[in-house]
Amino acid sequence: MKNTxxxxxxxxxxxxxxxxxxxxxxxxxxxxxxxxDGSEDNTINIAEQxxxxxxxxxxxxxxxxxxxxxxxxALLNGAQYLVHFDADGQHDPKEIKSILKPLLKKExxxxxxxxxxxxxxxxxxxxxxxxxxxxxxxxxxxxxxxxAHNGFRAFTKEAAKKVTITTDKMEHASEIIDKIKKxxxxxxxxxxTIIYKEEHLKEGRKGQGQFDSxxxxxxxxxxxxxx
Numbered sequence: 001m002k003n004t005x006x007x008x009x010x011x012x013x014x015x016x017x018x019x020x021x022x023x024x025x026x027x028x029x030x031x032x033x034x035x036x037d038g039s040e041d042n043t044i045n046i047a048e049q050x051x052x053x054x055x056x057x058x059x060x061x062x063x064x065x066x067x068x069x070x071x072x073x074a075l076l077n078g079a080q081y082l083v084h085f086d087a088d089g090q091h092d093p094k095e096i097k098s099i100l101k102p103l104l105k106k107e108x109x110x111x112x113x114x115x116x117x118x119x120x121x122x123x124x125x126x127x128x129x130x131x132x133x134x135x136x137x138x139x140x141x142x143x144x145x146x147x148a149h150n151g152f153r154a155f156t157k158e159a160a161k162k163v164t165i166t167t168d169k170m171e172h173a174s175e176i177i178d179k180i181k182k183x184x185x186x187x188x189x190x191x192x193t194i195i196y197k198e199e200h201l202k203e204g205r206k207g208q209g210q211f212d213s214x215x216x217x218x219x220x221x222x223x224x225x226x227x
Contacts, residue, residue, distance in 0.1 A: 003080035004100065005031040007070030008052070009063045010087035014041040017087050021050035024085070027093045033073055034087070035066040043087075063151075064172025068165040075160060083154045090195050091152050099154045099190050108188035109159035110180060112145065113152030117191035126196075137174065143181055145189065149173040152192050159185050 006029050010017055017034070024032055034052040036044050038060030047054050055069055067084060074082050081103055085091050095113075102108040115122065116130075133148035149170070155163065163179045165172045180187050 001028045001030065003078065004029060004083060004096075005033055005070075005074035005077070005079040005081070006083045006085050006096070007067060007074060008032065008034045008085050008087045009037060009066035009070065010034055010039065010043050010047070011037045011060065011063075011066075012039045012041045012043060013087040014039075014043045014046055016089045017043055018046045018050050020085075020087055020089055020093075021047060021052050024093045024096075025051060027096065029093070029096065031074070031077075031079070033070045035070045037061060037063070037066040062167075062169035062172075064165045064170065064175070065168040067172060071155075071160050071165070075157060079160075080157050081154060082157070082160050084151055086151050089197070092193050092195065095152070095192050096154075099152065099192065102188045102190065103154060103156050107186075109156050109185050110163065110187040111154045111190045112147070112187055113150045113192035114145070114147035114189040115150060115192060115194045116146040117189060118193065120193060122194065122196055133174075137177055143177055145177070147189065148177075150192070150194070152194075 006024055008017075008020065021032055021034070030051070032052040033055065034047040035055045035057070036047070037057045044054055044056065055073055057066065057069065071082055081100055083096055083099060085093075085096075099111050099113060102111050130148055134145055137143055137145055137148050151173070153176070162183045162185055163176055165175060167175045179185070
């Protein structure tokens with residue numbers, strides 16, 4: 001696991017980040033890069049105490065910017081494989097092996113987690129907005145995916161250099177798909193579990209809430225119509 005770096009963007013995750021880092025370490029991952037995106041709570045201290053390398057954005061730039069900061073650092077420090085992993089406890093660290101397997105077997109350069117490739121419960125509104133995003137990606141980007149805007153994904157170092165993120169906020173997920181297609185990066189979807197908790201579904205929570213999802217869909221449409 002020495003050549004695998006886990007990149008964790010975080011904003012005000014003091015309640016979850018300690019458990020997330022400890023659970024990753026239990027699975028044998030120790031190159032843990034926490035990119036703090038302007039938190040106002042104790043996220044940084046908890047992450048450092050748990051053993052993560054912490055990079056700091058002085059202001060809140062957005063998840064896309066945090067991920068690219070982490071990827072740049074990982075590549076400069078010898079990463080062969082890079083994994084995007086959420087800070088809020090929605091991802092299962094046991095599934096990282098599955099996300100990495102196609103890369104290790106050279107079946108793909110990028111793996112994209114999909115919550116629709118295995119049966120699991122999810123809120124109806126979340127499912128509806130995700131299905132809308134899938135349709136938009138198919139229509140505007142020409143890629144038939146089973147999931148969209150899933151933050152659990154992995155890259156080889158070569159792919160990470162090709163798929164640089166330039167959008168700061170949540171629309172980075174669509175940018176990744178766009179660059180995978182344009183730069184002919186081989187990818188594969190992998191079934192993953194998303195752990196939905198009540199706190200993840202509350203409106204007003206920082207990150208990708210239901211309203212944020214709708215805004216992202218709208219922005220995706222407007223950007224593609226303008227090109």
